[in-house]
Amino acid sequence: MTKSIAIEEATELVSIRRKLRKEKRQLFFRTIGQNKAAVVGGFIILFYLSLTILAPVLAPFDPFEIELEDKLQGPSTEHWMGTDDKGRDILSRILYGSRLSLAVGFSSVLFGAFFGILLGLIAGYYGKWVDTIISRSLDVMLAFPGILLALAIISALGPSLINVTIAVGVFSIPLFARIVRGSTMEVKNLEYIDAIRTLGANDFIIIFRHIFPNILSPIIVQGSLRLATAILSAAGLSFLGLGAQPPSPEWGAMLSSGRDFLFTAPYMAIFPGIMISVLVLGFNLFGDGLRDALDPRMKK
């Protein structure tokens, strides 16, 4: 009799807990959902991602096909965004170009995050002279304006989209490292880290299995905000002729070739420019919303 009551109570408890967990997840989506700007940002990102995936289906023309007799046409029903100085369809080029921009953005952030997280974890966990060496080196990197550092790297490696990715990634390293270092220093003094150490865990297990999962939120937030900067920097470097080279439909490069026709065919520069700004705006809005939802301390 009492046993069945106990079991009933226990199952009830379990269902309450399950509800709590569900509520926690719902709370995350609700906080994000209430933030209209974040929702808009999210939709912008989704929109761009679908463009990227569907580019071959959506693009009405071959982005590389030169039709010199169609050159410099304004927007029309046939060419929605007009054609460029070599008669290529701008809409098609923009659709294919979204792949390049997103790929450069994501891979440079991943590159920067990987090394930044690694350095931050090591500096924050070991402290003392290890921290001093890593932190001071990062300070040196931070002392350069990002674009300048990227310029230096590209002039050493040579202009190409891959080198732009590396350059943008490199100047993301100190930002990730600083955030990770701070969070690591906070987490490593918590009791559960002592507890796992008393059970015989080595530094590797403590750092990667116990500290790292606990500092993911600030990394995710920083990553999404950093994507915006990375895409912008990559486009900027391509605009300067250091990244993607002319036939490539990279937005920055398109902007750059449109520069010469700014007065006669402004749409050549306007559309890639809009694409870049909206995407950057999307990542910024989403990143801010994510920060509010994941990091309660930032809330007012």
Next chain:
Amino acid sequence: MKEDILLEVKNLKTHFITSKGTAKAVDGLDFVLKKGETLGIVGESGCGKSITSLSILRLIPSPPGKIVDGQILLHGKDLVEMSDQEIRKIRGNQISMIFQEPMTSLNPVIPVGEQIAEALRLHQKLSRKQAWEKAVEMIRLVGIPAPEKRAKQEPYQLSGGMRQRVMIAMALACTPEVLIADEPTTALDVTIQAQILELMKDLQRKIGMGIIFITHDLGVVAEMCDKVAVMYAGQIVEYQTTANLFKTPLHPYTQGLIGSLPKLYEDQEELQIIEGTVPSPYDYPTGCRFADRCPFVQDLCRNQQPEIIHVEDSQQVRCWKYTDQWKEELVKEEVIL
């Protein structure tokens, strides 16, 4: 008789060397833990209890902390001399520890079953699946209902008592010989406290481990411990069986502690207190460290530090009162008067 000795601490000194000077947190500690025995270490905050437990596991943050002298012998092997890798094999495997605060001692983002499984995999060659099954078994052993379900849950979904049970499961996963319990029940309410203590006693019977029980709660000591070491200012001032400690406390400090407990059958307006404060670990007096607060203090106490004295075979105390010098001192005083 000698084989029964699990852990022997000899003249352990753990000091913290800071810019303010040297803090002698633990200053010459001796005790013995036998198989299946529970040793209580009692004392007020800051007397060196927790530093003692961390010293045994060699987890003193260094710098500034350092074990400057002494031996910690586990089956005759000195832990102080061991390399980091050797001591890591001891931690969790032969000596485990449970902490005071179950709310913060579990990793908040990992399901509890996985945390136990990980503790197992640190010392035993098990596949993920085997470790998981054993973890669920451990959760069942510490008396949590529906262990399969609980194992998949994260710490925030468990109550304080359940989390402490999980901590115990983690600590005991590899069946250690010594369990250090650092105030394991202070953060829990009284009914849960009783359950956890009962569970620990029960598991001790099953596994046969020795427990070092650190607490400031004399009630818990009476419940749990076979022997008690009373610590004051980094030293043991009294060391005897629990029964004797409550019957005939020898050291004035212990007498004060027991005197300050509320009594069930007496009408008391106010509880007794021990006047004064603990001396700073940076600057201990030359004589007895309790001298300033002791109601029986003599010149002898202020001038020279007392050694541990064996009063009866099992009773040890660090006090001049039980020596021949004390009697001479009293005689001298009477002569002067």
